[in-house]
Amino acid sequence: MSSDEYTDQTRKKKICFTCVGESFLSDEIHLKGKRGKCSYCETLARCYSLERLAERVEEAFESHYVRTSDQPSSLNYAMMSDKESNYCWYREGEPVAEAIMNAAEIPKEAAEDVHEILADKYSDIEAAKCNEETEFDTDSHYAEKPIGAGEWWGKWREFERSLTTETRFFSRSAFSLLQSAFEGIGTMKSFDGCPAVVEAGSGTGLPAIFRARFFQSEEDLEKALAHPELHLAPPPPARARAGRMNAEGISVFYGANRPEVALAEVRPPVGSWVVVARFDVVRPLRLLDLEALTEIWCHGSIFDPQYVSHLERVMFLRHLAQLIGSPVLPDRERLEYIPTQAIADFLAAGNTPPLDGMIFPSVQAGKEGLNLVLFHKAARVEGHDLPKGTKISVSLGHQTEDGWEADYTVFEETPAEKASTVAPAEESPGLWWTVFEPAPFEYHSVKEEASLYAPTLRIDRENIEVRQVQLVEFKTDDNCVRYYRREQNEREDF
Numbered sequence: 001m002s003s004d005e006y007t008d009q010t011r012k013k014k015i016c017f018t019c020v021g022e023s024f025l026s027d028e029i030h031l032k033g034k035r036g037k038c039s040y041c042e043t044l045a046r047c048y049s050l051e052r053l054a055e056r057v058e059e060a061f062e063s064h065y066v067r068t069s070d071q072p073s074s075l076n077y078a079m080m081s082d083k084e085s086n087y088c089w090y091r092e093g094e095p096v097a098e099a100i101m102n103a104a105e106i107p108k109e110a111a112e113d114v115h116e117i118l119a120d121k122y123s124d125i126e127a128a129k130c131n132e133e134t135e136f137d138t139d140s141h142y143a144e145k146p147i148g149a150g151e152w153w154g155k156w157r158e159f160e161r162s163l164t165t166e167t168r169f170f171s172r173s174a175f176s177l178l179q180s181a182f183e184g185i186g187t188m189k190s191f192d193g194c195p196a197v198v199e200a201g202s203g204t205g206l207p208a209i210f211r212a213r214f215f216q217s218e219e220d221l222e223k224a225l226a227h228p229e230l231h232l233a234p235p236p237p238a239r240a241r242a243g244r245m246n247a248e249g250i251s252v253f254y255g256a257n258r259p260e261v262a263l264a265e266v267r268p269p270v271g272s273w274v275v276v277a278r279f280d281v282v283r284p285l286r287l288l289d290l291e292a293l294t295e296i297w298c299h300g301s302i303f304d305p306q307y308v309s310h311l312e313r314v315m316f317l318r319h320l321a322q323l324i325g326s327p328v329l330p331d332r333e334r335l336e337y338i339p340t341q342a343i344a345d346f347l348a349a350g351n352t353p354p355l356d357g358m359i360f361p362s363v364q365a366g367k368e369g370l371n372l373v374l375f376h377k378a379a380r381v382e383g384h385d386l387p388k389g390t391k392i393s394v395s396l397g398h399q400t401e402d403g404w405e406a407d408y409t410v411f412e413e414t415p416a417e418k419a420s421t422v423a424p425a426e427e428s429p430g431l432w433w434t435v436f437e438p439a440p441f442e443y444h445s446v447k448e449e450a451s452l453y454a455p456t457l458r459i460d461r462e463n464i465e466v467r468q469v470q471l472v473e474f475k476t477d478d479n480c481v482r483y484y485r486r487e488q489n490e491r492e493d494f
Helices: 003-012 023-032 050-064 074-081 096-104 108-122 125-129 152-165 172-181 218-226 259-266 307-324 330-350 440-452
Strands: 014-016 034-037 044-049 065-067 141-144 197-200 208-215 253-256 273-281 285-289 357-362 366-374 391-400 403-413 457-468
Touching: 003 050, 003 108, 014 034, 014 050, 023 044, 044 050, 050 065, 050 096, 050 108, 050 307, 096 108, 096 141, 152 172, 152 307, 152 330, 172 307, 172 330, 208 218, 208 259, 218 273, 218 391, 218 403, 218 457, 253 259, 259 273, 259 357, 259 366, 307 357, 403 457
Parallel strands: 285 357
Antiparallel strands: 014 044, 034 044, 065 141, 197 285, 208 253, 208 273, 253 366, 273 457, 357 366, 391 403
């Protein structure tokens, strides 16, 4: 019997779904296969011909595997040539038949038969004469192919270009990209099972958020201590400056998971006073955890034609999470913040369901610190009700024999006769528009908006502290600059 005739017989062999351990492929055979006698376990069941199985293996290997080089690299050769080195070069990957067996989870005999069919398909007489290896050659080795972001990065570059140079506010292509990228984000998890979307609030791992603000005069410091719900809360829209996650005029809440991180993030000058406060989360929040997003993974089958696109989206989201949290130099903030601002707006309003904010690694405090941003609708701080006529005084310290001693104390002096009513909302120091005195048209819009959204945060007045900055330290990579001088050659071109 010739080799061609033997291969033809191999193609006609059958393999049942029970002999295929890979679940997706096994289910496919059970659904689409024809009833017959398996050539390997000899049971009657739904089967694929081995020729069809070889086609499915070929498709999977084309997308997910790469044939490794059969020759050492120049670096490998150099290491092998080193007389003092014991280095031995081994070809990367698995032998082809073994790779097929492990990928499809089929018996060794079946894997060898599939290999025979594919090797025959790709055999080339001219290549054999030149001793060149072909796909699925007997001595070939295969390794899993690194997965990139595919066409996603091209779409992202177009997204950035469109937002910064063309259409900033009404871009259907930008919305479409974000919608497809973040679809189902609430169900995604990292390698170790950490969800991409986490909850914050009472009974969770994030019951409170810390926020800091620095002051350069004692007068401003006294105002902040007298009404911390006002001066430590997000500013009103008229005073909201653009940030990494918000456009100018959109008020959001920036905070941190620890007081030290909050302090580092405001970058206070030496000599200033920094007020750091704890804000308790009073209602459940859903936050996108960018740290978990950098390690997300999707489980699937290499025999699923859609699996590659899922993996490419995952890789894109990983890189995007790193990009969002990357440091931006002050001169580049205005333009480079535009894409991240658009992402924040989408997650807050366009995502299904909408998210309340994001968690991302601190640039100023290193890997151990986490920053948080609560989007506009979740950036609500509960007011502090006081009876009408209450007088507030602040003491920053007192003089002692040894000099001035800092002692921050706030006194609230209520009227002698208990007031029957609490100060109306528009007069309550718990709402920020009374301090900043916006224009009349803004007063009404802000007042109406405050009634739409329930408070998210409550400042813990037992956990407010003042830190005066004495010294700022920097962690740097130091490199010396070397200067050289030589005499120019007259023949040198300039």
